[in-house]
Amino acid sequence: MIYIIMGVSGCGKSALGAILSEKDRLPWLFRLHEVIERERRSCSDALVACSALKRLYRQILLHGSKALDSSSGPDGDVLPPTRPDVCFLFLHGDYDLIQQRMAARRGHYMKADLLRSQFDALEPPSEEENALPLDVSRSMTDMATEVLEHSVRPDLPYLANVVE
Template sequence: MIYILMGVSGCGKSTFGAFLSEKLGWPLYEGDNFHSQENIEKMAQGIPLTDEDRLPWLLKLHDVIQSERSSKSNALVACSALKHLYRQILLYGSKAPTSSSGSDQEILPATCPDVFFLFLHGDYDLIYQRMVARKGHYIKADLLCSQFDALEPPLDEDNVLVLDIRKSFSDMATEIEKHILSLKSSVML
């Protein structure tokens, strides 16, 4: 099973991902480590990434997800996955449907049964305060507005578990453990 920790910069993907990785004993793939140097420099200068900037990065993460899925491993991936299209690219790579794909596009299921998104959800003010307080990260608080502008909340998508970041890491981890148990129970039935 793969859980993709998603949300705007500063919502806690990396920190909570490390906590969850230790708790579950699953590897964590930190999405920031897969960005090109050009993307990192752009964001460090306060310039939001475009869809074109993000595509190679999302395809690299898709490859990681597919590798873990094909080996039937459990893993965590931290990735902003702000838009529905980005989530589809993470699931399906270059086969993901795009608006310019035309009618010959392969019909793909809306979700993968073993990949779930953990949407770390919080309000702008809380996340802004966290970003101002953090040290040593190349994405600064001035990019947060563009992150919220780009965000297409996955609230109506089937493979999403929404986690309130005001809760403790332990409480959020308990929700995920219950989700894992419910999935295992449904497979056994």
Template sequence: MTMTTVGSFLSEKLGWTMYEGDDYHPKENIEKMASGAPLTDQDRTPWLLLLHDIIQREMAAGTNAILLCSALKKLYRQLLLFGRGGSCERDALEGVVFAYLHGSFQLIQARMQARTGHFMSPSLLQSQFDALEPPSPAENAITVDIQNGTPEIAAEIELALSARM
């Protein structure tokens, strides 16, 4: 079970468009991760700004969508919300909810090692845990434990979303 699996399940259940953030990485980022080198903030910024544009487009259209990405740091979540501008209409932000899929290093490592066809080396997991700044409730975030199966995780996210809408 991966973030993509949960996102796909939830997208199908809710009828929302899903965007897989990994599909928007530039070639250089993909090559870097495939070689086992972690991305820097500088590497991630153009990618996050592109994902910000997707969020803004969906919000302007008044549609609901799911965007999958590892917004590991508060800075990354701020870039997703505000772009380079640093501010935005507060009301617009209420439409963006971060779902933080929380799990132990060992569980995530085992799931990464079991997946096939992804460019990110499982050896990069430690660098992601090192960079991780879990979102706070002030960031309009929900935390979901990933020990359960996909239907249970998706149901928990759906319940939290319905309480916020």
């Protein structure tokens, strides 16, 4: 089932989505994995937004329920930490900067006082995971430019053609 949460700005779309995903984290991650796999199989490009704070969550996004089976594949093989055509764009930054940005937002479901628990839960991607770290103190334009430059580098095929 695909749910499209709709309504005018400020009616609570993000808040409802957040509550539903928190109450249903594993099935939600499995559903996102299915979307990712569908797009990979069709050789399509896609952008998926998910906090993916923990390594296990990122592994579920990449490998689905196999990630829960002692990190091994169907033949007992260890699951790879990445897929060659999937890249995590890891937006990171200073707690105070992000907290100030959150406090300045109006009408968003995530309250600034909940940020500390997210920082505490965060397991930053390791070097073996396919992640491009992006410092959020930079402008959105600068970060987007870095992603676009990263996507066309021949030595980094996993992000090729993400944005044309």
